[in-house]
Amino acid sequence: MFLQRFWGRFWGRLCRVRRARRVAPWAGAALLGVGLTGAGLPARAATVGRPEGATFSGKLIATGGVTQVEGAAGGGLTPWAVIGGGGTREEVGATAFFTAVRTHDYGMDAYGALIGLWDRVELSIAQDRFDTQAIGGALGLGKGYAFTSTVAGLKVRMAGDAVYDQDSWMPQVALGAQYKSNNRGALVKALGARDDQGVDLYASATKLLLAQSLLLSGTLRLTKANQTGLLGFGGGDDDYHAELEGSAALLLDRHLVAGVEYRMKPNTLARANPGLAPEDDWYDAFVAWLPTRNLAVTLAYVNLGRVVTPTRQNAVYLSLQAGF
Amino acid sequence: MARLTIPTLLLAAILAGPLAGCAAGPSPDLYQTFGGQPGVVALVDDLMDGMMRNPDLHPYFVNANRRHIKAELAAQFCVTLGGPCVYKGMDMKMAHARYGIGDHEFNALVEELQEAMDRRGIPYAAQNRLLAMLAPYRNDMVHPAPPPRARPPLTIAPNAVRVPEGVPEGASTTKETPPAP
Numbered sequence: 001m002f003l004q005r006f007w008g009r010f011w012g013r014l015c016r017v018r019r020a021r022r023v024a025p026w027a028g029a030a031l032l033g034v035g036l037t038g039a040g041l042p043a044r045a046a047t048v049g050r051p052e053g054a055t056f057s058g059k060l061i062a063t064g065g066v067t068q069v070e071g072a073a074g075g076g077l078t079p080w081a082v083i084g085g086g087g088t089r090e091e092v093g094a095t096a097f098f099t100a101v102r103t104h105d106y107g108m109d110a111y112g113a114l115i116g117l118w119d120r121v122e123l124s125i126a127q128d129r130f131d132t133q134a135i136g137g138a139l140g141l142g143k144g145y146a147f148t149s150t151v152a153g154l155k156v157r158m159a160g161d162a163v164y165d166q167d168s169w170m171p172q173v174a175l176g177a178q179y180k181s182n183n184r185g186a187l188v189k190a191l192g193a194r195d196d197q198g199v200d201l202y203a204s205a206t207k208l209l210l211a212q213s214l215l216l217s218g219t220l221r222l223t224k225a226n227q228t229g230l231l232g233f234g235g236g237d238d239d240y241h242a243e244l245e246g247s248a249a250l251l252l253d254r255h256l257v258a259g260v261e262y263r264m265k266p267n268t269l270a271r272a273n274p275g276l277a278p279e280d281d282w283y284d285a286f287v288a289w290l291p292t293r294n295l296a297v298t299l300a301y302v303n304l305g306r307v308v309t310p311t312r313q314n315a316v317y318l319s320l321q322a323g324f
Numbered sequence: 325m326a327r328l329t330i331p332t333l334l335l336a337a338i339l340a341g342p343l344a345g346c347a348a349g350p351s352p353d354l355y356q357t358f359g360g361q362p363g364v365v366a367l368v369d370d371l372m373d374g375m376m377r378n379p380d381l382h383p384y385f386v387n388a389n390r391r392h393i394k395a396e397l398a399a400q401f402c403v404t405l406g407g408p409c410v411y412k413g414m415d416m417k418m419a420h421a422r423y424g425i426g427d428h429e430f431n432a433l434v435e436e437l438q439e440a441m442d443r444r445g446i447p448y449a450a451q452n453r454l455l456a457m458l459a460p461y462r463n464d465m466v467h468p469a470p471p472p473r474a475r476p477p478l479t480i481a482p483n484a485v486r487v488p489e490g491v492p493e494g495a496s497t498t499k500e501t502p503p504a505p
């Protein structure tokens with residue numbers, strides 16, 4: 001039964017291809033005839049239809065988002081339901097990013113890349129390097145002691161389209177997972193974390209209200225990660241915590257987007273280790289400039305709250321993204 | 325709680341403008357922003373010139389009746405914007421289903437339209453209001469379901485035509501049934 005249907009479809013396809021082939025010379029001959037009678041038409045029939053070869057970068061500018069710190073397409077701090085890269089439903093795309101975050105006490109660099117498949121699936125890889133600079137020395141870790149977290153991400157668009165479904169309230173909805181692994185397992189466990197690796201699961205809903213030039217996005221994340229995984233996973237408990245994240249952005253023109261973001265965080269490590277300051281929620285205000293469809297530059301002010309020490313960390317965030 | 329005030333204020337500032345200010349959908353104001361009918365006709369002319377220069381779109385229009393498409397497009401934009409016109413052209417699925425139009429080509433057209441609107445100095449927010457009304461057409465043009473083969477529904481009442489006495493019920497369908505043994 002199945003085989004039969006498969007055959008049917010296979011032959012159907014083949015025949016369609018054959019038919020298309022047969023049309024071309026026929027149309028060519030007809031046009032040649034018209035051409036000879038002096039109608040002045042082009043000598044070759046223009047075939048109408050999608051090009052046979054692969055095309056790239058068909059997405060509207062900015063609709064693939066920028067890249068968030070863990071490597072998923074989205075805003076700066078939180079993932080959006082959009083699939084990264086410039087590929088439409090018939091194309092694949094890819095981007096690479098580099099992000100630098102500088103607070104008074106710390107530095108964090110992130111870099112990575114993602115591929116977007118047919119506007120459906122996004123695979124990403126990123127590495128975040130958190131440099132304790134002088135604080136590391138003060139804590140006895142050594143000046144410039146760094147934690148590195150490697151993140152492999154998967155995101156799948158489940159329903160809706162953030163850009164085109166302008167006649168309904170339905171947002172684009174995606175499910176995602178981020179596997180994170182920390183390179184300082186012994187230290188983060190000594191600090192009170194339960195594990196040096198973990199998986200975040202999230203659901204994102206993103207909607208472009210085009211008539212209002214407004215983009216809204218919300219994410220629900222299940223996570224055990226301390227400071228996104230840079231300080232390990234779990235602590236006072238080893239449970240998943242549900243955290244909300246959100247973005248609101250205004251499209252100022254075709255190349256300029258400005259907005260704010262908020263990201264809630266669990267506070268489990270400080271409950272295991274009273275010597276550490278509590279972990280705070282993050283928020284930011286950003287401006288993203290997309291001069292071409294291949295480039296994005298994002299500048300933000302980020303408030304990271306307390307990170308290990310009681311000082312509140314205000315950061316400058318600069319991110320570059322290039323892709324197709 | 326105090327921590328929340330700054331992001332909340334920023335969020336309020338971002339949401340206040342768009343949600344309070346401009347409405348969505350057609351309106352005579354929007355039509356005037358586009359310069360009324362002369363503005364729409366000039367925009368469509370400019371759009372078609374742009375599309376003919378665009379290698380992704382050129383093949384679709386080079387052998388088409390561009391004068392006709394422009395006239396229909398102008399009427400359609402006029403109606404969409406809220407102007408006093410009637411669109412009498414084909415429905416969007418009928419017009420486009422037989423061309424292999426992909427997301428890539430649809431977006432190329434949107435971008436040409438954006439360029440043309442930029443050239444005519446139409447404000448970005450007004451551009452987006454038009455695009456928001458055109459965006460749902462993608463479902464009719466790109467990877468559409470095959471056009472419906474069914475005839476359009478009857479618009480006259482079923483009892484408007486009187487069937488004379490003596491014509492058997494369902495006469496037209498009897499020829500399908502096999503003869504009685």
Ligand code: HEM
Nearest residue numbers: 384385388393396397400413414419425429430433458461
């Ligand atoms: C929002 C996007 C679009 C709108 C509003 C639109 C609108 C129209 C209108 C009003 C017509 C005239 C229908 C008639 O003759 O009655 C038309 C025809 C046509 N459109 Fe579009 N169109 C859009 C996108 C596209 C795209 C992306 C392509 C190709 C890449 C395309 C190719 C054509 C062609 C080839 C015709 C001529 C159809 C024929 O006469 O057989 N259109 N379009």
